[in-house]
Amino acid sequence: MSPKKISKGLNREEFIENLSYDSVIFGFNGEQLKILILEYHNTGLFALPGGFVRRNESLDDAVKRGLKERTGLDHIYLEQFHTFGGLKRSDARAMRRILEKNGLDIKDHEWMLDRFLSIAYYALINYEKVVPIPDALSDSINWYAIDELPPLMMDHRQIVATALEVLRNNLEKKLVGMNLLPSKFTMKQLQRVYEVILGEDLRRTTFQRRLLGMNILDRHEKLFQGKAHKAPYLYSFKSSNTDNIKQL
C-alpha cells in the first residue's frame, strides 16, 4: 500500500483503518508483459501502487481514484482478485523508514505502522497511452517486465504472483487481449499477449484458426511494416464484445 497526500495531512479519521489496497497494473509493450512499480525516496524500497479507502467512498471507487492518479486514465479495466490478511505481511520498520525519508512526523502517522489488510486488484491498460506519475512518497514509478522485477516490499511479490495466476485463468473468459492491445492489432501481437500471460509458446496456425473461429474479431486493412515479407492484416475486437471491457 502507498499512502497519498501525506504532505497535505493524511489524517487517520479520513480513512478506514487497517485497510489498504494494492494494484498490479499490467501493460504490454508489444513484446513483454510489464507492471508498474513505485520506488520510495532514498530507501531502495520498491512497492506496488496502492492506497487507502476513504470512509465515505466505495472500495472500487478508491481503487479507481488511485489508478487515475497514477496513470491519468479513466475507465480502466479493473478486477479485484484477492484480499491479503496475514499477520506478518505488514512491515512497520520499512514504513517508518519511508515516512522518515519523506521528512514526515512519525507521531502523526503512527497508524500507518499498524497492521494492514490489503485488497488486491489488477488493471489492464494500453501501454502506449500512459505516462505514469509517482505518488507523494515516491520518487519514481516505472514499468518492469514481469520476470525482471526488483525485490518488492512486504508480500508484494506474492501479490504479483497471485495476480498473474488469476490473469491466466481469466485469459479465455475475459478477452484479456482487448484491454492490453491498441484497438487495432495484428494476429501476431494478439498471440504474443497470450504467450506472455500463459508463459508458453503457442502454435501459430492453431492459434489463428481458433481465434478466428471464435468470431469475435473484425478484419481491417493490412499493416505495411516496411519488412521484407507479406503484410499482416489488422484486427480489432468486434464491438459486440464491448461488454468485456469491465471497468467496475
Place this chain on the structure above:
Amino acid sequence: MSPKKISKGLNREEFIENLSYDSVIFGFNGEQLKILILEYHNTGLFALPGGFVRRNESLDDAVKRGLKERTGLDHIYLEQFHTFGGLKRSDARAMRRILEKNGLDIKDHEWMLDRFLSIAYYALINYEKVVPIPDALSDSINWYAIDELPPLMMDHRQIVATALEVLRNNLEKKLVGMNLLPSKFTMKQLQRVYEVILGEDLRRTTFQRRLLGMNILDRHEKLFQGKAHKAPYLYSFKSSNTDNIKQL
C-alpha cells in the same frame, strides 16, 4: 456478518474496525446444493454466517475459527473469493434491530452500526458430518437449497450469487466433488454434484468416460442399494489428489 460472543462483551478494541467476513457454506445432500443460513432472534432477518477479525489473528484464521464454531468441523475446504466494499451494503437499521432483540445495549455496540467491508469465503463440507450451531445472536441455522433461499439481509444474496459463480469456474480445476461428497460415492452422485453446480444436465456416458479418463478415481466394491437393477461401483478420489483438499 454476524457478531459473536456479544454477551460476554464483544468489544471494539479487540477487532479490526469496519471489517467483517461472510461465509457461504456449501453442502450437498445427495440431490441438492445447499447453504447454511442464520436467522436472528425475533427479527425475521436471515443472513450468512460471518464474523469479525481479531487484531492479532490472520484473516484466514478468523474465518476458520468462525467456521469451526458453526459446524464443529476442523480442516474445512475454504476459499476466499471476493471482498464487498460498496458504500450502501451496510444496514444500520437491521443491525440495531438485531442488537435490540438480543437485549444488548446499543451504545456499547455502536461501532457495529458503522459501515463494513466484508471479505467473502466459500466453504465446501460433507453434509452428513455436520450439526450446525447458531451463533449468539441467532436462534437458528439451517440448510437451504440454493434455489430456495429466504430473503437475505444486506447484500448477502449477491454474495451467494458470486460464490456460486466462482464455484462453477473452479469446478474443473479444484476437484470440488472431493469436498462435497463422502469419501466413497457412486458415479451418479458425482455427476449430480457437477449438475447442480453447473445448473445443467450432463450426458451420463460422456461424463463417466471423461471422469474415468482423468485418472483421478479409484474404483472400489459395488454398492447394493436394494434396487431392482445393476449395482453401481463406489469410487473415491485417488489419494494423490489430496493436495486438492485446500484448507488454507
Place this chain on the structure above:
DNA sequence: GTATTATTGTAACAAAATGAGACAATAGGA
C-alpha cells in the same frame, strides 16, 4: 426358478476440436 425392470458400464461410430506440416501469397531487400 424365470421373466421383468431400471440402471450401470462400456463399446462403437459420428462429429468436432486440435496438433502438425505443407504451401502458396507477398512486401520489401539484394
Place this chain on the structure above:
DNA sequence: TCCTATTGTCTCATTTTGTTACAATAATAC
C-alpha cells in the same frame, strides 16, 4: 528479377466429445 521472412490457409492425423446402442445385473413379480 530473384530471394527472404512472414502470413493466411489448407490438409491430414490425432484427440476429444456427442450420440446411440447394447450387454450385464440386482431386485422384484410371477
